[in-house]
Amino acid sequence: MQKTDNQFLMLTHLSQLAHFVFPFGGLLAPLLLWQMKKDEIIGLEDHGKEIMNFQISFAIYAIISSILIILLIGIGFLFVIALLTVIFPIIGAVKAANGEFYKYPLTIQFLK
Template sequence: MLAHVGGILLGWIAPLIVWLMYKDRDEFVRRHAVHALNFQILLFISMMVSALLSIILIGLILLPIVWILGLVFSIMAGIAANKGEEYKYPMNVSFVK
């Protein structure tokens, strides 16, 4: 749960720390940390692209949408992890495996 919800405040750093600490100890936590890390990296890239697109004003619309989606999906993933359920982000790319 910390990997998902920690990403709200610390971005990709929180899931990276959880993944590095638990990758050899607990398969369930490792899987969730990897999913959270991949999502936070994708979210970071999306935020940077939106910030660049704010030059032509479309980024001003995209930036809050990306932020809200990241917040909602991270909370949903944290709740699922707390219940012991698997969670897959609706849009995710496997940067880390």
């Protein structure tokens, strides 16, 4: 039986900040939380897909920006990407805590 757990949804969004603790943590932590509890928590499937889409999209943006460093414009893009990978998960966590779904801006929808 599924249950509503806004705190777990919030934790899933905040787990993206794990990339500051260990490599690929921002991708692996929410993925593990999502896969472990997706059948137990209402809405986790949608939140998990949105988080994964955000992580994949911003990894692609970071790779492209790293290549653009050669043209000296990639440094600014990397700074913006780093800032947004902190701001957007916090906004998503606040929305999830309030029982709302947060659609991450600038995200390519790989998982639907």
